[in-house]
Each structure stands twice: as structure tokens, then as C-alpha cells.
Amino acid sequence: MIYSDKVMDHFQNPRNVGTLPDADGVGQVGNPVCGDMMTFYVKVKDDRLTDVKFQTFGCGAAIAVSSMVSEMAVGKTVEEAMAITNEKVAEELGGLPKNKMHCSNLGADALHAALENFKAKAAGETAGPTVVADHAHGHEAEGAPEKCPYCEGPVEDAAGMCSCKKCDLDLVECGHCHLYTNKAETHCTHCGALLES
Amino acid sequence: MKRVYLDAIAAAPLAPGVLEAMRPFLETDFGNPQSLHSDGQAAAEAIALARERVAALIGADPAEIIFTSSGTESNNLAIKGLAQAQRARGNHIIVSAIEHASVLNAVKTLEKAGFTAAFVPVDRSGRVDPAEVGRIIRKETILVSVMAANSEVGTIEPIAEIAREVRLKAPGAVIHTDAVAAAGHVPLNVRSLGVDALSLAGNAFYGPKGSAALFVKKGTKIVPQIEGGIQESGRRGGTENVAGIVGMGEAARLAAETMPERVARMSALRNRLIQELPRRVDRVYLTGSAERRLPYHASFCVEFIEGEAMLLSLDFKGIAASSFSACTSKSLKVSHVLLAMGLDHTLAQGSLIFSLIDSTTSEDIDAVLEAFPPIVERLRDMSPLYTQFKKEHGR
Numbered sequence: 140m141i142y143s144d145k146v147m148d149h150f151q152n153p154r155n156v157g158t159l160p161d162a163d164g165v166g167q168v169g170n171p172v173c174g175d176m177m178t179f180y181v182k183v184k185d186d187r188l189t190d191v192k193f194q195t196f197g198c199g200a201a202i203a204v205s206s207m208v209s210e211m212a213v214g215k216t217v218e219e220a221m222a223i224t225n226e227k228v229a230e231e232l233g234g235l236p237k238n239k240m241h242c243s244n245l246g247a248d249a250l251h252a253a254l255e256n257f258k259a260k261a262a263g264e265t266a267g268p269t270v271v272a273d274h275a276h277g278h279e280a281e282g283a284p285e286k287c288p289y290c291e292g293p294v295e296d297a298a299g300m301c302s303c304k305k306c307d308l309d310l311v312e313c314g315h316c317h318l319y320t321n322k323a324e325t326h327c328t329h330c331g332a333l334l335e336s
Numbered sequence: 337m338k339r340v341y342l343d344a345i346a347a348a349p350l351a352p353g354v355l356e357a358m359r360p361f362l363e364t365d366f367g368n369p370q371s372l373h374s375d376g377q378a379a380a381e382a383i384a385l386a387r388e389r390v391a392a393l394i395g396a397d398p399a400e401i402i403f404t405s406s407g408t409e410s411n412n413l414a415i416k417g418l419a420q421a422q423r424a425r426g427n428h429i430i431v432s433a434i435e436h437a438s439v440l441n442a443v444k445t446l447e448k449a450g451f452t453a454a455f456v457p458v459d460r461s462g463r464v465d466p467a468e469v470g471r472i473i474r475k476e477t478i479l480v481s482v483m484a485a486n487s488e489v490g491t492i493e494p495i496a497e498i499a500r501e502v503r504l505k506a507p508g509a510v511i512h513t514d515a516v517a518a519a520g521h522v523p524l525n526v527r528s529l530g531v532d533a534l535s536l537a538g539n540a541f542y543g544p545k546g547s548a549a550l551f552v553k554k555g556t557k558i559v560p561q562i563e564g565g566i567q568e569s570g571r572r573g574g575t576e577n578v579a580g581i582v583g584m585g586e587a588a589r590l591a592a593e594t595m596p597e598r599v600a601r602m603s604a605l606r607n608r609l610i611q612e613l614p615r616r617v618d619r620v621y622l623t624g625s626a627e628r629r630l631p632y633h634a635s636f637c638v639e640f641i642e643g644e645a646m647l648l649s650l651d652f653k654g655i656a657a658s659s660f661s662a663c664t665s666k667s668l669k670v671s672h673v674l675l676a677m678g679l680d681h682t683l684a685q686g687s688l689i690f691s692l693i694d695s696t697t698s699e700d701i702d703a704v705l706e707a708f709p710p711i712v713e714r715l716r717d718m719s720p721l722y723t724q725f726k727k728e729h730g731r
Contacts, residue, residue, distance in 0.1 A: 142648075147648075150645075150648060151652065153718065156717065156718050158723060167720070171681060171682035171685060171721065172670075172681040172682070173662065173668075174642060174661060174662040174663045174668070174670070174685055175642075175663070176720060176721070177720075178720040194718055194719060194720040194723055195718055195719070195720070196640070196641065196642060196685075196718075196719045196720055196721050197642050197645065197663065198642055198643075198644035198645055198661075198663035198664075199644055199645055199648045200663075201642075201663075202645060202718060238668060239663075243663070307441070307444075321669060324669065
């Protein structure tokens with residue numbers, strides 16, 4: 140099995156699946172093109188998360204991550220919940236396969252988006268819009284990566300042409316999320332944005 | 337719990353009798369077929385018989401068969417070896433957009449070496465239009481390669497019609513077909529197809545993994561890709577995988593012998609899946625052609641949910657299937673085949689394939705039909721896309 144027992148448990152018996160019609164904050168991250176999409180709903184009372192619900196389109200890891208995030212967030216203060224990171228979630232799940240770390244491990248981002256939405260509403264922006272987290276959160280344009288995003292092989296950067304020596308993919312920087320993605324694709328495999336040819 | 341194995345496109349068990357046919361060549365008759373002594377000659381004779389049987393499966397002469405280690409190697413040898421041999425005549429290659437990675441990546445390597453490639457599109461059913469090949473072909477086209485059938489969507493391609501079109505427009509071009517998914521499962525004859533080269537793999541028709549072959553028509557030049565000794569008439573070096581070749585030969589004999597009965601039986605089981613699944617679950621779509629289809633193959637896209645989540649859920653119920661969603665591939669890329677057929681990314685993420693093996697029973701199909709609807713329901717209940725769909729349609 141490619142997943143830990145804990146991941147499989149959360150996939151089989153996900154906690155807190157659903158929607159909250161009277162949510163205080165709603166946030167969404169990802170999109171179906173890259174394979175995973177998560178929506179989080181939060182209820183906040185006296186600065187504490189009294190209820191968290193989620194819906195996820197995606198693989199086993201994405202579902203388990205969402206479930207784990209919801210479990211970690213319930214009962215926390217807003218500040219504590221904002222401190223939950225994708226890395227901590229993966230750790231709590233007993234680790235995730237390398238190639239799932241970026242694409243599927245977005246639960247904390249979705250939770251944070253819901254909390255930002257809550258804060259905006261609380262600040263007086265009544266019925267504030269659902270916050271859509273930037274999938275590129277934390278990724279700035281930094282030039283070519285050292286490792287291939289697909290196989291972790293060494294990346295060669297010559298005269299603006301970036302390619303992985305191991306899986307022989309030409310890589311190109313996505314204008315939207317600034318991650319390096321397969322040049323042969325029409326859409327970025329990380330965020331789903333259309334790649335400019 | 338009895339396992340229901342419906343992932344023939346990934347692996348299949350040996351046909352009964354194949355292991356027994358192979359065993360002596362791993363134990364007592366272990367000689368090297370290149371040796372002059374009796375021990376070596378026993379192995380050489382066994383290979384000669386296997387060569388006849390593999391040739392017979394596709395209507396070729398034994399001398400036209402080159403044994404290799406995998407379908408991937410056969411495709412590499414065909415694409416690179418045939419193109420390199422024709423280099424003096426031109427540099428233009430045509431392949432379909434839905435070829436296996438072993439063809440597409442070999443073409444990519446040739447492009448870096450100065451060849452140019454054109455990719456012939458497919459329609460919504462995954463079929464290559466022979467007239468489209470005729471439109472993009474040029475007089476400097478030296479190689480055309482279209483697969484006999486696609487393992488992701490089951491569609492059987494009109495190879496004979498494509499070959500006729502090629503002969504008409506570019507008589508000098510060499511025609512190859514990757515028949516790994518088709519050989520041993522549907523009748524194939526290299527003469528009536530009109531091809532110059534054809535790849536097939538023993539493990540795809542109940543032979544052992546590591547056994548494959550490339551048919552190259554007499555008189556067609558090919559540049560070896562594995563250089564070494566004079567094995568396979570100098571076209572593929574390396575000590576012969578005697579047991580594997582013998583196993584492939586026996587599997588080829590059995591495949592030819594049992595084909596009519598097997599095609600009828602498996603098509604009927606497959607048709608139940610194709611007819612019943614969309615009846616039991618809303619918004620499940622067959623991918624590939626309904627008519628021109630591999631007998632063992634039923635492939636779908638399930639809307640609003642993702643393939644890997646379905647595979648894991650089916651596995652819990654004892655059912656093995658496969659998917660070509662982005663999350664199920666190590667490269668996290670969605671299937672190039674489904675995108676080439678015009679499916680959108682979201683629907684392609686719901687890719688699911690049931691591919692039957694010889695021992696698949698009617699009860700196995702019942703098990704899938706029973707297990708599948710609640711799996712889809714559970715995953716859709718979790719899916720924001722389904723919630724959105726229900727809202728928009730007032731459900």
C-alpha cells in the first residue's frame with residue numbers, strides 16, 4: 140500500500156464531511172485540472188472553531204488530508220488554527236508519498252482561506268466573498284528548481300531551457316503559480332492554469 | 337475474501353501449461369542457444385518452435401520475428417530502428433496522438449536528432465481517421481506508426497485502411513503498429529493489415545513478463561538498438577531469454593487456439609459491464625468505441641469524482657481495476673489519451689478501467705456491479721463538484 144494506515148483510516152472514515160449552510164467562513168483551494176479541490180466551512184464562536192466541515196474532490200491523500208485538517212482545527216482558536224501547516228498535517232498522517240506532498244496536501248491552505256473569509260466578514264465586510272486560496276501560496280518565482288517536481292531528479296537549467304535529466308521532461312515556469320511544470324502540457328499540472336505556449 | 341482481478345492491462349497470470357513449458361529451460365535444458373553442443377542446440381530448437389508459434393499468431397514468417405524483452409523495447413526498436421534505417425530518404429514521422437509512452441518518447445528522442453514528427457489526432461471515440469493520415473502525410477514521410485488498439489480506452493484502430501492510405505500517398509514509408517494490447521485477443525494478420533512492422537508482448541496474452549517480439553517484414557531495414565552478438569540475426573544482441581521465449585511461444589499457440597471461444601465469452605461479460613454500469617450509476621460514460629473495441633476492455637469516466645479514490649475503494653471490496661487520472665500516475669499527469677479524445681480535465685480525472693482476464697466469471701462482474709454504486713455515492717457525497725451540480729440542477 141502506498142499510504143500509511145492512518146491515511147487509509149481517514150480516507151475510509153473521513154471526519155467532518157459536509158457543508159455548513161450557516162458557515163462563518165468558506166474557503167476553497169485547488170481545482171479539478173490538477174486533480175484535487177477542497178472546500179472548507181468553519182463556524183467560529185468566541186474566537187474558537189466550534190465546527191469545521193469539508194468537501195473534497197480528489198485522490199485518497201486529498202480526502203485524508205482534508206479529514207485530518209478538520210480534526211486538528213475543531214476546538215482551536217483562530218490563531219491556533221492559522222498555525223496549522225500542510226507539513227504538520229502530513230506529519231500527523233504518518234507521512235505522505237513524495238509525489239502527493241504538493242498536489243494533494245492543501246488542506247491547511249483551504250482551512251486558512253475559510254478563516255480569512257471569516258475575518259473579512261467579522262471586520263464588517265458583510266457576506267464577504269468566499270476566499271479562494273492561491274494554490275501557489277508560499278511559492279514565489281525563484282528561477283529553476285533544484286529538483287524535478289515529478290521525480291525529484293536533478294534539473295538542468297541551460298539558457299532558459301529547463302529540463303529534468305532523469306525523467307527527460309522539459310520544464311516551464313507556470314505564469315500563475317510560478318511552479319515548474321511539464322512543458323508538453325496545455326495546463327499547469329500544479330494549479331491548472333493555462334500555460335502560455 | 338475472493339479477489340476480483342480486472343486489471344489485465346497491467347498484468348495477467350500465465351495461461352495453464354505455460355509455466356510447465358518454460359520450466360525445463362530454467363532447470364535441465366539450460367543451454368545457450370548459440371552453443372554448438374547438444375545442450376545449446378536443444379535450447380535453439382525450442383526457440384525455433386516458439387518463433388514459429390509467435391509468427392503463426394500474426395500470419396508472419398518465423399524469420400520475420402525478433403524477440404525482445406518487452407513491448408516497450410519492441411516499440412523503441414521499431415520507431416528508432418526503422419526511422420534511422422530510412423534516414424537517407426527523409427526525416428518525417430507520423431504517429432497518433434494516443435500512442436503508448438514507449439512510442440511517444442522514442443519519437444521525442446528522434447526529434448532531438450533532427451527528425452520531425454506529426455501527430456495524427458483522434459475523434460471522440462479514440463479512432464484515427466485514415467483520411468487524416470492521408471492529409472498530413474508528405475513525400476518525405478519515412479515512418480507511420482499507429483497502434484492496433486489502445487489499452488486505456490479499448491478502441492481498435494483501422495490499421496488496414498491507414499496502411500492503404502499510406503501506400504497511396506507515400507509508397508516508400510514504412511508502417512509500424514503497436515499491437516501489444518491487441519495481439520492474442522483479436523485476429524491479426526500482418527499481410528492483410530499491410531504493415532511492415534508490428535510490436536507484441538507475451539505478457540499481454542498470458543505469457544511471462546519479459547517476453548516480447550517485433551515483427552519486421554522481410555526486406556525491411558532496421559538499425560539494431562541493442563548491439564552485441566549475432567542473436568536474432570544480428571538485429572537484437574544479448575543472450576536469449578530462452579524460458580521467456582518458450583513461454584511466449586506456448587502462450588501464442590494457446591491464444592490462437594482459444595481465440596474464437598474467448599472473444600465471444602469475454603465480449604459478453606464486458607458488454608454487461610458497459611450496459612449495466614451506466615444504468616446503475618448516473619453520469620458514468622463509456623470511453624472509447626462501443627463497436628470497435630477490445631473484447632476484454634470496459635473503460636469509463638465517472639463524473640464528479642477522481643480515479644485513485646475509486647481504485648482504493650474498489651480494492652477494499654476486493655476488486656482490482658485501473659485508472660489514468662493524474663493522481664494515479666507517478667508524473668501526476670492526466671491521461672494524454674483522454675485529452676486527445678477531447679474530454680475535459682475534470683472528467684478525465686474520473687477515469688476507470690476494468691480489463692478482464694481469461695478466468696473472469698459472471699459472478700465477478702456481478703461483484704463489480706454490486707460494489708460500485710455505493711462507492712460512487714460515498715465519494716460524490718464528499719465532492720464539492722457534485723454538491724455544486726446538485727444545486728444548479730435543483731436536486
